[in-house]
């Protein structure tokens with residue numbers, strides 16, 4: 001019976017393991033023939049380890065397939081800044097593991113073929129859900145590329161208990177779909193906010209988990225977070241940001257949802273709001289709760305910077321500020 005044999009094997013190997021453990025516990029002098037056996041054993045162990053390693057890095061075997069190889073040859077030099085030098089040298093790098101899986105490389109390839117991207121230069125930031133890279137488009141203009149991770153530590157932990165259980169197939173696929181939807185959401189939110197003339201990076205392109213947007217920074221670095229700078233005129237920054245929230249709510253019908261000095265960049269003397277993936281529309285059941293939280297964060301920042309303002313007053317402003325002068329702008333990207 002095949003099944004019985006499997007179990008016998010399992011038990012047998014367990015027995016062997018137990019024996020091995022016992023041997024470890026009680027080291028004793030070995031005869032030369034025993035030494036030879038140990039060497040064999042060590043060699044076996046090493047072989048086993050290496051073949052395991054191969055199986056693991058087999059995740060990258062697809063890279064050796066002809067069509068991907070060709071694809072790679074096309075884009076490899078363009079993404080080398082982000083990955084390191086030398087053909088395939090970088091396959092075992094951490095950044096590669098976390099960011100550049102097959103679908104992501106395909107997305108980069110597509111964006112590069114379309115001219116939306118030319119080079120991927122270096123990482124600007126590593127967030128919980130994404131890496132952001134300094135990149136250029138086909139005309140040499142600098143752009144920011146946010147590459148969302150298609151799996152994280154939590155997912156990796158969960159999937160090992162689900163993958164291989166026939167009752168719950170397709171989890172990877174569904175997880176990827178969810179990531180892609182999230183990226184589309186960030187892209188659409190950026191478009192909508194841009195159309196209302198708000199200070200956010202212009203969306204430039206999207207393919208699956210890769211979002212290309214206007215780069216907010218200088219030649220040498222991305223702009224600092226509002227959290228990290230001391231502004232000369234906090235009052236006017238506060239007013240601008242309050243108006244930002246009011247336009248979001250009253251005109252764009254959106255709530256940012258994670259409005260904080262960490263998600264606002266200080267660029268050219270102005271506040272630029274980023275990280276809008278979690279922004280929700282006004283009809284979302286939690287929209288009001290998120291709005292209060294966003295305004296609370298702004299009021300906290302204001303108070304820290306010496307502005308006398310209370311939450312109720314700021315809330316009233318956001319809900320009632322006269323915004324007749326604010327018109328929707330035409331914007332080439334589709335929402």
Ligand SMILES: Nc1ncnc2c1ncn2[C@@H]1O[C@H](COP(=O)(O)OP(=O)(O)OP(=O)(O)O)[C@@H](O)[C@H]1O
Nearest residue numbers: 125127128129130132144201214215216222274275
């Ligand atoms: N358009 C941009 N131009 C320049 N730098 C950017 C741009 N977008 C994001 N960044 C940089 O990348 C960082 C992370 O971006 P973002 O907040 O959108 O990602 P995230 O994955 O949500 O990160 P976190 O989990 O840290 O909030 C930002 O703090 C900023 O330094």
Ligand SMILES: [Mg+2]
Nearest residue numbers: 127262263275
């Ligand atoms: Mg962020």
